[in-house]
Every structure is written in structure tokens, then in C-alpha cells.
Amino acid sequence: MSRHRAHVAMVGIPAVSHVLPSIEIVRELVNRGHRVTYANDPAVVDLVTATGAEFVPYASGLPVADNNWPDDPIAAMHLFLDDAVQALPRLHAAYDRDRADLYLYDIGAYAARALAEAQGRPLLQLSPTFVAWKGYEQDVTTQLWQLPGADAYRAKFTRWLAGCGASTTDMDAFAGRPPRALALIPRAMQPHADQVDTDTVTFVGPCFGPRTEQNGWTRPADAENVLLVSLGSAYTRQPEFYRQCLAAYGDMPGWHVVLQIGKHTDPGELGAVPSNTEVHPWVPQLAILEQADAFVTHAGMGGSGEGLFTGTPMIAVPQAAEQFTNADRLVELGVARRVDTSQATSAVLRATLTELVTDPETARRSAQLRAEVRAEGGTVRAADLVENMLG
Numbered sequence: 001m002s003r004h005r006a007h008v009a010m011v012g013i014p015a016v017s018h019v020l021p022s023i024e025i026v027r028e029l030v031n032r033g034h035r036v037t038y039a040n041d042p043a044v045v046d047l048v049t050a051t052g053a054e055f056v057p058y059a060s061g062l063p064v065a066d067n068n069w070p071d072d073p074i075a076a077m078h079l080f081l082d083d084a085v086q087a088l089p090r091l092h093a094a095y096d097r098d099r100a101d102l103y104l105y106d107i108g109a110y111a112a113r114a115l116a117e118a119q120g121r122p123l124l125q126l127s128p129t130f131v132a133w134k135g136y137e138q139d140v141t142t143q144l145w146q147l148p149g150a151d152a153y154r155a156k157f158t159r160w161l162a163g164c165g166a167s168t169t170d171m172d173a174f175a176g177r178p179p180r181a182l183a184l185i186p187r188a189m190q191p192h193a194d195q196v197d198t199d200t201v202t203f204v205g206p207c208f209g210p211r212t213e214q215n216g217w218t219r220p221a222d223a224e225n226v227l228l229v230s231l232g233s234a235y236t237r238q239p240e241f242y243r244q245c246l247a248a249y250g251d252m253p254g255w256h257v258v259l260q261i262g263k264h265t266d267p268g269e270l271g272a273v274p275s276n277t278e279v280h281p282w283v284p285q286l287a288i289l290e291q292a293d294a295f296v297t298h299a300g301m302g303g304s305g306e307g308l309f310t311g312t313p314m315i316a317v318p319q320a321a322e323q324f325t326n327a328d329r330l331v332e333l334g335v336a337r338r339v340d341t342s343q344a345t346s347a348v349l350r351a352t353l354t355e356l357v358t359d360p361e362t363a364r365r366s367a368q369l370r371a372e373v374r375a376e377g378g379t380v381r382a383a384d385l386v387e388n389m390l391g
Helices: 016-031 042-049 073-095 110-119 136-144 150-163 171-176 239-249 285-289 301-310 323-333 346-357 360-375 378-390
Strands: 007-011 035-040 054-057 102-106 123-127 181-183 201-203 225-230 255-260 277-280 294-297 314-316 336-338
Touching (some): 016 035, 016 042, 016 123, 016 301, 042 054, 073 110, 102 110, 123 378, 136 171, 181 378, 225 239, 225 285, 239 255, 294 346, 314 346
Parallel strands (some): 255 277
């Protein structure tokens, strides 16, 4: 139990890939005796209440249920801003009469920062992805602001900041430069890590906990090697890719295959499933990776972090967004091979796996990165840093 019981409020967005990275920090704070409230969409209520936190509902308009995100980055940014605009009054209604001692917030939950600044309360961003580095604006956002519609977006954001009660009224500072942040990713995955301001950002690595123990997986006794194939939680409607995986790995001697297909693919679309393969809509990924010999991943930040944490050599098959950057970074680190979806035939997938698991340098680098990631501290260190902010 903590010496000082505080009210810590977490404000998130309902994307599972944004909830899971910090959910164990919430659980740890509850276990230390703090009162933790968690504001999010009812779609993720079960994930939140399982930690012991008190759920504070607000309706999110983000298209996470059907993963129907626009291809245009400016249009996607409008969705997050619009979500913050409609969420802020609900957060005020909940927290103006029950103010937190500290606000934690997801990188996409702009309303949380506006709320905390309006109340004069400390806040800490929990980032499940890259953080800004020195020169980030020149390297990234300058090009972004040249896209069609960018000026209108910036004007709308600036108008909102002027009237929402936030003390930070510069849009670039508000959206991209949190006063304090924990990066819940391996430092090895961060672009230009040596240029990140460590006075405001601390890398704690992936944060895991009891969920891996509650959802265990038993390796078959006759499995000489185990392969996990998973495209994460979002871009999983890929039946042809899954069929290629079954053709590639279904008859490999000594290999047991776990194939996660998500909720949008009908198992009947896969055809005959080989006897060495188990197919599921969702699996306890980390528990399997702790026992796996290789991992075919979409290279989302969560999957990349889990692969590094367990020291599992990877085949990166990126699907969207930052996954392409992640895939290239995993290759640079010496722990993965990249295969684009258009090139992912059964022959290529099988040859790549054979090359991956027979390369001693890949095994050496995977073990080295495993040790480095675990040394970053994870959940316990993150909770310690939160408590340090509480005084």
C-alpha cells in the first residue's frame, strides 16, 4: 500500500492498442492503494474495471469499432480533435466536483490536458508510441502542415484552445509537447532517441502484469518449435494472408503454429487448417511469445515491444500507419526480416522463417535487446514515477 492514498485519474481513448499499453500501470496504482478513476468509452469498460479502477464513461466518436479510419491524415486528426471537443464537457461534469490529484492521459486524449490545465492540476502523458524529439517539427510536422486542409485544422484547434480553459494556447506545444511523459515503448524503437528531451520524457518500456498470468498458454509437448502469427487488433481482415501462412507453415516438420485472425475474418474462409495449427480470433499474445521461437507480426508498437521483451525473432509484415517505420526499425536492430503483404507468398514466408531462425546473429541481437528492454523497468518503474509526481 502507498503511504499516501491519492486520486489518480486516467483519461484514454477506446482503441485497444492505446488501452493495453497503460492498463497495467492503472492496476499497479490500484494495488498500491490509490483511488484510480478511468474515463473512456463504454466499449472498453471491461478492460478498465478488471484493474479495480472506477470507470467514468464518456461517448467517443472515434471509429474504433469498425476500424474505419480515413486515409487522409488531416481527416484523421480532425476525428481526434472533434472527439476532444465533445468529451471535454463530460469530463468537466465528472471531475470538476471530484478533482484528481494527478491526471494521466493517452496521447490522443486532448481533452484531458485541457481539463487538467483548467483545474491547475499536474498531468502526465502515457505515450504508447513515438514521442517528439529535437527537430521533430522540421522532420515531420512541417510536411504535414503543407497538406490540403491543414490550415483549417490548425485554425479550428487554435479556436478550441482559446475557449476551452487550457493554459497552453499554442497548438503545436499543446498537441506535441507534453509537460511530462512516460514513453511506454522500448527506447530502441524510438526514432532519434538521443534527441529526446529526457527532462520531460522517461522511457519505461512495455508495461506488463497479471494479465499474462491470467491468460496462460500451454506449449504442446511435441512442439519442437512454436510460431505465432498475429496482425494485432486493428488491421486483421486479411484472409488471403492467413491462407498463405497456412500453406507456408502448415506442414513444416517440428513446428506448431498459433494463428490469430481477429474478429473480422471468418475461419471458414481459411480452408483446411493443418493439424499443427490452432486458429483463434484472439490469443494471449505475450504468454505465447514467452514460449515461441518466432513471431510473424504486423509490427504495431505493442507487438514490436512484446517481441523485443521476449527476445523472439520476428517477421514484420506491416499493414498501416507507423507499422512500416517499426518494421524497418526492427530490421535495423537485427531482430527481424520485413516482408510486405504484396510479397507474402507461402514460398517467401517459409524461406524467410528458415533464414530467420537459423541466423545466429539474429538470435544474439534478440537476446541482447530482450535484456535491454527488461532493464527499462516497465510497470513498477512507471508506477514509481507516477507516485513521485504525487509527492
